[in-house]
Amino acid sequence: MYHKIVQKIKEFDTIIIHRHSRPDGDALGSQIGLKEAIKATFPRKHVYCVGDMVDRYSFMGEMDNVPNSFYQGALVFVLDCSEEKMICDDRYKLARYIIKIDHHLYKEKYGDLELVDENEISCASIIARFVFSSGLKLSLAGAEALYTGIVTDSGRFRFNCDFRSTYDICSKLFKFPIDVNNIYNNLYIEELETVKLRASLISKFKVDGQIAYLINTQEDVKKYGVSIFNISRGMVGIMGGIKGIDIWANFTEDEDGSVICELRSSKYNINPVATMFGGGGHKLASGATLESLDKVDEVLAELKKVLEKNNE
Numbered sequence: 001m002y003h004k005i006v007q008k009i010k011e012f013d014t015i016i017i018h019r020h021s022r023p024d025g026d027a028l029g030s031q032i033g034l035k036e037a038i039k040a041t042f043p044r045k046h047v048y049c050v051g052d053m054v055d056r057y058s059f060m061g062e063m064d065n066v067p068n069s070f071y072q073g074a075l076v077f078v079l080d081c082s083e084e085k086m087i088c089d090d091r092y093k094l095a096r097y098i099i100k101i102d103h104h105l106y107k108e109k110y111g112d113l114e115l116v117d118e119n120e121i122s123c124a125s126i127i128a129r130f131v132f133s134s135g136l137k138l139s140l141a142g143a144e145a146l147y148t149g150i151v152t153d154s155g156r157f158r159f160n161c162d163f164r165s166t167y168d169i170c171s172k173l174f175k176f177p178i179d180v181n182n183i184y185n186n187l188y189i190e191e192l193e194t195v196k197l198r199a200s201l202i203s204k205f206k207v208d209g210q211i212a213y214l215i216n217t218q219e220d221v222k223k224y225g226v227s228i229f230n231i232s233r234g235m236v237g238i239m240g241g242i243k244g245i246d247i248w249a250n251f252t253e254d255e256d257g258s259v260i261c262e263l264r265s266s267k268y269n270i271n272p273v274a275t276m277f278g279g280g281g282h283k284l285a286s287g288a289t290l291e292s293l294d295k296v297d298e299v300l301a302e303l304k305k306v307l308e309k310n311n312e
Contacts, residue, residue, distance in 0.1 A: 001115050002134045005099060008113070009038060012075035014046045016066060016095065020081040021088035022229055025057055025187070027080040029149020030101070030123040032061045034077060036142025037131045046070075051088035054229050059186040060145055071095050080123035082107040082280050101126055105271055107280050121161035124149025128169045143176035148183055159284070194234075197224050201235055208300070210307055212239040215296060216252040228254060233287075236262040247303050251296050259290040261299060268310050273302045 009015065017035055019027040031049045038047045048064040071094035081087050082104035092098060098111035103120040120126050124146045131138055131146075150170060154161060205214045216231055224231060232252035239248035247270060250262040261277065263270045269283040277299060279288025290299070 002130055004113060005115065005130065006134050006136075008075055008097060008099060009042065009045075012045075012073075012097070014048075014070055014074040015077070016048045016050060016071065016074050016092070017077045017079065018081075018087055018089060018092045019051055019079045020086040021052055022233075023051060023054060023057065023088070024233065025060075025152030026122045026124050026149040028053075028057050028060050029145045029147070029152070030079040030127045031145075033124060033131075033138075033142045033146035033149065034079065034127050036139045036145065037127075037136045040137035040139050040142065050091075054227065056187075056229070056234070060148060061141070066091075068094065075099070076111075077101060078111060079127070080104075084108065084110045101130075104281055105283070107275075119162065121159065121166055122150045122153035124153065125166060125169050128173060132169070132172050138176070140176045140178070143173045144178050144183060147173050147178055147180075148187070151183070152187065193224075193226065194230060197226055197231065198235065198238055200224070201231075202238055205239055207245065209304070210244060210246040211300065211303055212242065212245045212248040213296075213300065214239070214250045214252075215293065216250070217293070218253045218255060218257075221252065228252060228260065232260040233262055236264055240264060240266065247307065249299065249303065251290070251293065251299075253293055257292050259293055259295065261288045261290050261296075263287060263299075263303070265306075268306050270303065270306060273299065273306060276302060 015038060017031050019031045035047045035049050048066045050066050051063055053063055071091055074095045076092045076095035076098045078087055078092060078100050080102060082102055100111040100114045102116045103123050103126055105118055106116060117126055128146045201214060205212055221228055221231055232250055236250035246267055247265045252260045263274055263286045265284050271281055271283050271286045274280055274286035274288045277288040277290060279286060281287055
């Protein structure tokens with residue numbers, strides 16, 4: 001598979017890299033890391049990253065402004081995205097050839113070539129493994145981007161994975177002088193407003209048996225003055241690590257009335273619940289977009305069924 005991907009890279013002069021919308025560190029790290037590897041190995045090729053950005057990860061690099069004409073006869077990579085509806089910027093369809101690289105639980109086939117490994121902790125680790133196994137070159141910026149992707153999606157190496165394999169690929173990245181302190185400062189040192197937000201939400205979340213959950217309305221988001229990413233995915237973790245809480249969920253209403261639903265568990269597979277509501281992800285970390293807050297009770301009811309099934 002690696003050989004086929006390298007051959008396609010050699011075949012095309014223009015390469016455009018996409019990923020899912022509302023990017024996390026893994027999506028951006030994979031995207032920037034792959035771009036840097038291709039540029040370092042094939043300096044004459046035109047390589048671009050496209051998509052929306054979030055402030056938290058702005059230190060990793062910038063996206064490129066790509067006109068529609070660049071897609072004619074281009075190769076497109078779509079990274080860290082299990083289904084087409086989540087791909088940021090639908091111009092990927094204009095490309096001549098599409099390669100999908102992902103590590104989420106399989107949802108659907110798209111593109112002309114797929115590299116999917118559900119056992120990898122991150123898409124960035126797949127990219128890193130591809131780079132080193134294929135003998136591609138890499139820059140310091142690329143190594144730092146890939147390491148950031150692995151760090152964020154592994155929860156700083158706390159989530160279950162093949163630790164030996166993961167640390168092995170990180171050891172290869174550390175052949176570059178990665179500034180770990182700078183990466184961690186950018187990722188985890190927070191604005192005072194974010195700390196106050198966390199304190200407010202900690203006093204607000206509800207507990208129903210082994211389930212903890214938060215509901216944030218549009219008014220809440222406006223009141224706190226933060227991005228919807230910060231209050232949804234950024235705050236779901238405040239309910240984790242609590243004794244007796246095995247599943248936790250964060251529901252955040254967007255401006256259009258839809259609801260960003262983030263689901264997490266310390267031990268149970270909650271992915272089928274996310275899939276039931278049109279989402280997906282991993283066994284212990286999944287998400288979906290709900291039609292409205294009216295769907296929250298339905299999600300909670302399904303999460304209770306997960307507990308009942310596992311507590312029989």
